[in-house]
């Protein structure tokens with residue numbers, strides 16, 4: 001959270017999903033959360049520092065959108081973006097989970113590993129940082145992050161229902177839950193995270 005990183009008490013969070021906003025508001029009581037579609041500018045609040053993580057992989061025309069967010073900043077204001085560039089893993093369960101999610105996101109015309117697009121963007125801003133960070137992840141962490149989608153989004157999304165049969169969905173979900181509950185702390189692979197920091201000129 002920017003609050004912890006900057007010690008700034010004036011922090012706003014924007015999301016278009018009311019359930020996530022409710023959860024965030026319960027956890028971070030000193031912050032203000034606003035229901036808004038971030039593809040619609042002007043944004044409802046203006047900040048010196050904006051932070052977007054794992055958001056652009058849900059959205060379209062991302063470089064153009066990032067440039068519109070930059071316009072929302074004051075002079076010298078900063079926009080920090082962190083997006084997945086790749087996930088490397090030898091675990092066949094994680095590989096299959098990721099392949100399904102790549103297909104799901106693609107069915108919405110978006111790109112899961114959008115960090116690969118962000119890296120080459122042409123921005124109307126000073127680029128203070130454009131780096132790839134490698135984060136080792138354990139089996140427990142991967143399963144903990146992946147499992148919830150298999151019992152929520154996967155059971156609602158037509159792409160998943162049409163392309164992955166119920167038996168395979170259940171087997172993958174059960175296996176992810178088993179790994180999560182085993183607290184297996186062995187390394188599962190590496191998350192490649194693209195971090196770009198832009199400053200308005």
Ligand SMILES: C[S@@+](CC[C@H](N)C(=O)[O-])C[C@H]1O[C@@H](n2cnc3c(N)ncnc32)[C@H](O)[C@@H]1O
Pocket residue numbers: 014015016017020036037038039052053054055058059
């Ligand atoms: C993968 S989650 C990432 C959540 C958080 N940023 C993090 O790093 O853990 C993606 C979030 O983007 C939100 N989202 C997707 N499209 C959006 C839009 N057009 N406007 C606002 N929020 C959006 C979803 O509701 C969801 O909370």
